[in-house]
Amino acid sequence: MSSVFLLTLGCPKNEADSDSFAGCFSAAGWEIVDNSEKADLILLNTCAFIQPAVEESLEAIAEAMEWKNCKTGRKLILAGCLPGRYRNDNSGGLEDFDLITGPGDTAALRDYLSASVSAGPVPVESIYHRYLKISEGCSNNCSFCTIPLIRGSRVDRNFENILMDAEHLTEQGALEIGIVGQDTGSWKSSRGGISHLVSRLASTYPDVWFRLYYIHPAHFPDEFPDLIEKHHNIMPYIDMPIQHVSNNVLERMGRPYTEKYLRNMFDSFDKSNTELSVRTTVIAGYPGETDADFDMLIDFLSDYDCLRTISAFPYWHEEGTEEYSRNTPADMPGPNTVQSRLMGIGDVSDRIYSVWAEKIEGKVIEVLADTAEHGHGRLDAPVVDGVCIFDRIVEPGQIINCRVSECFGSEMIVEVLR
Numbered sequence: 001m002s003s004v005f006l007l008t009l010g011c012p013k014n015e016a017d018s019d020s021f022a023g024c025f026s027a028a029g030w031e032i033v034d035n036s037e038k039a040d041l042i043l044l045n046t047c048a049f050i051q052p053a054v055e056e057s058l059e060a061i062a063e064a065m066e067w068k069n070c071k072t073g074r075k076l077i078l079a080g081c082l083p084g085r086y087r088n089d090n091s092g093g094l095e096d097f098d099l100i101t102g103p104g105d106t107a108a109l110r111d112y113l114s115a116s117v118s119a120g121p122v123p124v125e126s127i128y129h130r131y132l133k134i135s136e137g138c139s140n141n142c143s144f145c146t147i148p149l150i151r152g153s154r155v156d157r158n159f160e161n162i163l164m165d166a167e168h169l170t171e172q173g174a175l176e177i178g179i180v181g182q183d184t185g186s187w188k189s190s191r192g193g194i195s196h197l198v199s200r201l202a203s204t205y206p207d208v209w210f211r212l213y214y215i216h217p218a219h220f221p222d223e224f225p226d227l228i229e230k231h232h233n234i235m236p237y238i239d240m241p242i243q244h245v246s247n248n249v250l251e252r253m254g255r256p257y258t259e260k261y262l263r264n265m266f267d268s269f270d271k272s273n274t275e276l277s278v279r280t281t282v283i284a285g286y287p288g289e290t291d292a293d294f295d296m297l298i299d300f301l302s303d304y305d306c307l308r309t310i311s312a313f314p315y316w317h318e319e320g321t322e323e324y325s326r327n328t329p330a331d332m333p334g335p336n337t338v339q340s341r342l343m344g345i346g347d348v349s350d351r352i353y354s355v356w357a358e359k360i361e362g363k364v365i366e367v368l369a370d371t372a373e374h375g376h377g378r379l380d381a382p383v384v385d386g387v388c389i390f391d392r393i394v395e396p397g398q399i400i401n402c403r404v405s406e407c408f409g410s411e412m413i414v415e416v417l418r
């Protein structure tokens, strides 16, 4: 039997694509292995969102080529955002690949494998949290973002196919399913929008946790907090990249909302009957961002109890974007300013974790055991957010009641209760 090793870089959306690629290999009779040395073929699923991600992908390519050249007959497939972004680049160097395919392009892979059967996702790794992709691409065209160039405009997957994939995932033992897409709040089908979909999934699989990722602020479904209150298995977690709050910066970013709109929404999160945990992403050092704009951002981030996790990124001047074509490096904050703004956001983030620690310490929470040593709770997404460290070894793949003994930033030490 031929064997394949899938190496995935980047975000959960890429992980969902790798699951689908793995499904194609399985359907074609390939074995999925966890190590390149056991493999006949490597599929490298790359990221190219910003320059550091491109560099990481290029390093992985160099290593994979070295692996290929060590033994005759080895094959190499390049997939994901890097070939998606540079599809028109004719500078060469691609002849070492046996196939080059864009993000999530399972049709090209199936052709390559000469397998005509349809395949659901299979686990790339043995884990209890899995991702379910509900759409591909994005139609928002934010001025700084390369995703629409790489993945195209948003195309929603249909309701039945999503339900079928959810069934595959639960059959494979998923205890938590992360619903992903570039703009999940906009998903719709003839049966209804995102709230209908999430509620249907939660009712069909009452023992599985569902977590919704990447909700664009302008497309947040108002009824979502009520759904969370109604379904215990929809996580009280809102992943909403706001990017900024100053109207000047938001307008330049092409984000169609205002500070007032965000404040109204976050006020309602704080007043919600269920305690909500919000994760957000912000960009520091956007072209034209003044000290006053940045102060507004800091004030906003400091004002809300629901905010739990802030990821801050520096602005990257990415070729092909609208902001790049404006060609105004003069109004870009300098590197020292950007660094000190990132540190300012880091300070707010630390303060927020201390406030949450006061609320959580001593409380009993449910924890999904990802391994024998650690897991994650309902307020934190696996991999990207806080980790719960057990005070003893447990059986992985179960949801356990634990008392939070102590918090260190995003980490919690928890006492396992039986």
Ligand code: SF4
Residues within 6 Å of the ligand: 138, 139, 140, 141, 142, 145, 146, 147, 148, 182, 183, 216
């Ligand atoms: S909504 Fe997100 S993925 Fe879409 S263009 Fe804006 S930043 Fe990019």
